[in-house]
Amino acid sequence: MRPCSPAPSVFACTPSKGVVAPHSFALVTFRFDAADTRVHHERLVCALNGSSNNSIALETFGAGHVPHVRVGVDNSFVFKPTCVGAVTARDVELVNLSRINVLYEWAIPERLAATLGVSPHAVGGGWRILEGLPRHPMHCEPSSVG
Numbered sequence: 001m002r003p004c005s006p007a008p009s010v011f012a013c014t015p016s017k018g019v020v021a022p023h024s025f026a027l028v029t030f031r032f033d034a035a036d037t038r039v040h041h042e043r044l045v046c047a048l049n050g051s052s053n054n055s056i057a058l059e060t061f062g063a064g065h066v067p068h069v070r071v072g073v074d075n076s077f078v079f080k081p082t083c084v085g086a087v088t089a090r091d092v093e094l095v096n097l098s099r100i101n102v103l104y105e106w107a108i109p110e111r112l113a114a115t116l117g118v119s120p121h122a123v124g125g126g127w128r129i130l131e132g133l134p135r136h137p138m139h140c141e142p143s144s145v146g
Contacts, residue, residue: 010040011060034064067102070095
């Protein structure tokens with residue numbers, strides 16, 4: 001299969017050629033490599049037995065997306081005043097605002113690792129943030145956010 005346009009394509013297929021035995025099938029993998037966030041459209045033509053008279057055309061569409069999440073209401077949260085030596089827990093909601101899966105990972109600065117811990121929550125997007133952890137750095141508790 002080859003794109004109709006001479007420019008490099010964001011679409012590809014593997015294998016690009018081969019033989020299919022009678023009454024059999026072949027698996028072909030199509031790939032879209034998003035270089036930007038616009039919608040891409042190409043017509044891919046597959047010649048059968050080397051003849052353009054015997055060909056099929058595939059209309060392909062793809063769109064790239066950028067990950068975007070919101071933490072809490074306005075990308076911030078505040079701990080209530082806490083007694084020295086006590087632990088305060090705060091559930092924070094993570095909302096995926098994009099159309100793609102988002103892999104997240106908290107980077108807790110080393111200077112806060114002894115007093116601030118983050119517990120990942122199940123799919124659905126909540127974390128339990130714990131402040132004041134003098135005995136157990138990175139203490140985790142299950143979140144009740146549903």
